Amino acid sequence: MAAGGNPLLNNNPVFTGRARDGRAGYAPTPPQNPYGQSPYGQAGYGQNPYGQPNDLQDLYNRPSATPSQTGRMTFDDVIVKTSMTLGLVVVGAAIGWFVPGLMLIGMIGGLILGLVNSFKRETAPALILAYAALEGLFLGGLSGFLERIYPGIVVQAVIGTLSVFAVTLLLFRSGKVRATPRAMKFFMIALAGYALFSLVNLGLMVFGVTNGMFGLHSAHIPGTSIPWGVVIGLLAIGLAAFSLIVDFTSISEGVRNGVPARFAWTAAFGLTVTLVWLYVEILRLLAILRGND
Numbered sequence: 001m002a003a004g005g006n007p008l009l010n011n012n013p014v015f016t017g018r019a020r021d022g023r024a025g026y027a028p029t030p031p032q033n034p035y036g037q038s039p040y041g042q043a044g045y046g047q048n049p050y051g052q053p054n055d056l057q058d059l060y061n062r063p064s065a066t067p068s069q070t071g072r073m074t075f076d077d078v079i080v081k082t083s084m085t086l087g088l089v090v091v092g093a094a095i096g097w098f099v100p101g102l103m104l105i106g107m108i109g110g111l112i113l114g115l116v117n118s119f120k121r122e123t124a125p126a127l128i129l130a131y132a133a134l135e136g137l138f139l140g141g142l143s144g145f146l147e148r149i150y151p152g153i154v155v156q157a158v159i160g161t162l163s164v165f166a167v168t169l170l171l172f173r174s175g176k177v178r179a180t181p182r183a184m185k186f187f188m189i190a191l192a193g194y195a196l197f198s199l200v201n202l203g204l205m206v207f208g209v210t211n212g213m214f215g216l217h218s219a220h221i222p223g224t225s226i227p228w229g230v231v232i233g234l235l236a237i238g239l240a241a242f243s244l245i246v247d248f249t250s251i252s253e254g255v256r257n258g259v260p261a262r263f264a265w266t267a268a269f270g271l272t273v274t275l276v277w278l279y280v281e282i283l284r285l286l287a288i289l290r291g292n293d
Contacts, residue, residue, distance in 0.1 A: 071260060071261050072255075072258040072259065072260065072261060073254050073255055073258075073259050073260065073261050073262075073263050073264045073267070074255060074261075074264075075251070075255055077261055077264035078251055078264045078267045078268060078271075080264075081125075081264045081265050081267070081268035082267070082268040082271050082272065084129065084132075084268070085128060085129065085131075085132040085268050085269065085271075085272040086132070086272060086275070088129055088132040088133045088136060089132045089133075089135055089136040089139065089272065089276065090136065091133070091136060092106065092132070092133040092134065092135065092136020092137045092139070092140060093136040093137070093139045093140035093143065094136075094140060095136070095137060095140060096136060096137040096138065096139065096140025096141040096143075096144070097140040097141070097143065097144040098140075098144075099141075100141045100144055100145065101141075102137045102140075102141060103137060103138055103140070103141025103142060103145075104141075105134070105137060106134045106135060106136065106137025106138035106139075106140075106141065107138040109130075109134040109137075110131055110134040110135040110137075110138055113127055113130055113131035113134060114131055114135075114273060117131055117269055123262050123263065123265045123266050125265045128265055128268065128269045128272075131269070131272075132272055135272070135276050139276065139279065139280070142280070142283070143157075143283065146283060146287050149287075150286070150287060150290045150291070153283065153286050153287060153290065154283070156286055157279055157282045157283040157286055158279070160282040160286070161275065161278050161279045161282055164237065164240075164241055164244075164278060164282070165244065165275065165278070167241075168241050168244045168245060168248075169244070169248065171245075172244075172245055172248045172249075177245055178245070178249065179242075179245050179246045179249040183242070184246070187239070187242050187243075187246070190235070190239055191239055191243075194232075194235065194236060194239060197216075197232070200216075201214075201215040201216045201217070202215070204216065213287070213291070214229055214284060214287070214288060216228055216229075216232075217229030217232060217233070217284065217288060218288065218291075225292070227288050227292055229284065229285065229288040230285065230288060230289065230292075233281055233282075233284060233285035233288065234285070236281040237278065237281050237282060237285065240274060240277050240278040240281055241278070243274045243277070244271075244274050244275075244278075247267070247270045247271050247274055250267065250270065251267045254267065
């Protein structure tokens with residue numbers, strides 16, 4: 001529209017080409033051009049002066065960014081990171097199997113790094129991988145020791161661990177088992193009680209108060225031939241299985257809420273800790289059962 005058609009622009013020297021005193025001044029009135037052209041060399045209607053698409057429909061038709069492209073955690077991230085940690089556990093176990101003397105180093109080092117990774121504010125992949133390797137040394141030495149006493153026990157423990165993991169995952173996927181707030185309260189109480197019992201049992205074994213291979217686990221329930229270790233072991237396996245439910249719940253909520261991708265390492269660490277604990281409990285329960293035959 002020409003400037004003369006607008007009374008607000010009619011007296012403006014920028015658009016009229018004349019100064020207030022009537023002399024020519026300011027920028028001259030730009031020449032009128034047909035629609036679709038620009039007096040300044042810019043694109044007119046239907047064109048974009050910056051070379052970008054001006055049709056919003058093109059933007060809407062583009063695929064949405066994936067979680068990995070936006071730096072968010074995905075299930076694939078957790079699977080890859082967990083595979084890396086468990087792979088190091090297996091490698092460390094192979095070394096510990098043939099070098100039993102490294103079992104003590106793995107046990108102490110794994111315990112220290114486990115606590116560090118649990119309370120560390122920032123995720124440290126290197127420390128998580130180091131924890132997995134040390135735990136592997138411990139598991140390798142322990143497994144080799146028990147395998148020489150009870151042949152075939154390691155294969156049984158591995159199958160048992162994988163079976164519990166698979167059943168727990170299926171129950172979680174079906175929605176029949178969830179880490180509800182009420183269940184978490186009972187879990188934390190039972191876990192604290194079991195941790196206290198384990199510390200007491202370890203102290204009794206260190207100071208020679210108990211003579212059994214597994215301390216109080218090897219003692220029999222009064223009036224029966226059933227070791228306490230069977231009952232306690234089943235309880236511990238149940239706690240480890242529910243700990244898997246807690247891990248699965250945390251991972252699902254993290255993916256749904258779009259937490260940063262670095263937390264995939266935290267999820268992998270949690271799963272590794274739980275699976276190591278589950279394997280040790282199953283291995284000990286099998287050893288108690290076979291030693292009681």
